[in-house]
Amino acid sequence: MPLFMDVHHKVDGLTAEAVAGAHQRDLEVQSKYGVNYRQYWFDENSGKVFCLVEAPDADTATRVHREAHGLEADELVPVQEGH
């Protein structure tokens, strides 16, 4: 399945707890769309978030974020994974 890195440039008021809650919502919503939000990294100071996600296509990945918590990524980059 295609892999994407999404980037949120600046989520206002980001905390570890808030991002964990949003990710949990992604996990709840994603299965009906065949999406897998695998992992994420974030910076509380800058509000930056990176999500690594497997999805049939970019639009479907975005749809999960939108339905789960409404915070859509600013960028969604199709990526290959290095080993």
Added chain:
Amino acid sequence: MPLFMDVHHKVDGLTAEAVAGAHQRDLEVQSKYGVNYRQYWFDENSGKVFCLVEAPDADTATRVHREAHGLEADELVPVQEGH
């Protein structure tokens, strides 16, 4: 050890082979600096690269890239890892 996501916005002429070679050079150089380039993701079309790296500090992570292949990241974001 602190964790960072570095972002290269556009590496000219990026190929899977070139980025694998650059990453291999990071692995050869990093140990003397106590750095661990854990993983990377890239997009051949846009030339974008994300590297996940453990390092004592941002400057030391950058130093490894500089010495290994000269391609310094455009951004180096201190991150926490979500679970």
